[in-house]
Amino acid sequence: MTELKLPNPPAQRRWGKVLAAVIFVGLVIWAFTGMPAFSIKANAVMVTRSIGDGLIHPDWAYVWTGDGEDLTSTLLETLGIAILGTFISAVISLPFAFWAAHTKHKFWLVTRSGKFILTAIRTFPEIVLALMFIKAVGPGSFAGVLAVGFHSIGMLAKLFSEAIENMNGGAGEAVTAAGGSALDVTMLASLPQLLPEFVSNTLYRFELAIRSASILGMVGAGGVGTPLIFAIQTRSWPRVAIILYGIIVLVTATDWLSGALRKRLV
DSSP, rough: OOOOOOOOOOOHHHHHHHHHHHHHHHHHHHHTTTTOOOOOTHHHHHHHHHHHHHSOOOOOGOOOOOSSOOOHHHHHHHHHHHHHHHHHHHHHHHHHHHHHHHOOOOOHHHHHHHHHHHHHHHTSHHHHHHHHHHHHSSSHHHHHHHHHHHHHHHHHHHHHHHHTTSSSSSHHHHHHHHHHHHHHIIIHHHHHHHHHHHHHHHHHHHHHHHHHHHGGGTTSSSTTTHHHHHHHHOOHHHHHHHHHHHHHHHHHHHHHHHHHHHHHHO
């Protein structure tokens, strides 16, 4: 039997792949040239042993002291920052979502402008927002709530707008054909489809807000991050360990609860 031979790829395609590989390798080499010389400090072994010993022997007494500055109190404060920030962003995101959603009978420039605003909001890191709000309202949990809430608007409104774009319009057309008003279409067709998606996306954003609220305290925006940065600065590794364990428990519990609720909704 005659053996079939596949045609060789064009030379232009082969040279294009070679050129792309050379450019990639060149970029990697160029990125490494700017790195400082790698060196290990003389006390690196001692510090590593101290950190390891602190992780094995956490400061259990810090879990609850009753003065409002213990681990339990700061974790509850972190949870409150995430809940309030997510709630504020969910409410404010609704008009932005309808603005950015691409639907029928909407001028394309309106949709593009809404998507541009949401992209601009998402470009601000939460740490930068926290520092800005600290200058405006002072350090504390209120600045953390504002930072989490403002940053979450960009992502939540984007998810909400995608849910609006993917909504099945057949139900609304059926209500209209039956003589329903615009309010009837909203209440009987749109809301039943959008509400589960909105709640699911809000819960997903709440999971991320917990992680963000745990870090914002490092710059003075309240929550468990504040005692964490103080413990790191003073090299109190047993306290660092118990704070990290507390964050792990809080994040794991919220992820499990949020995931269970989202499975029931979607």
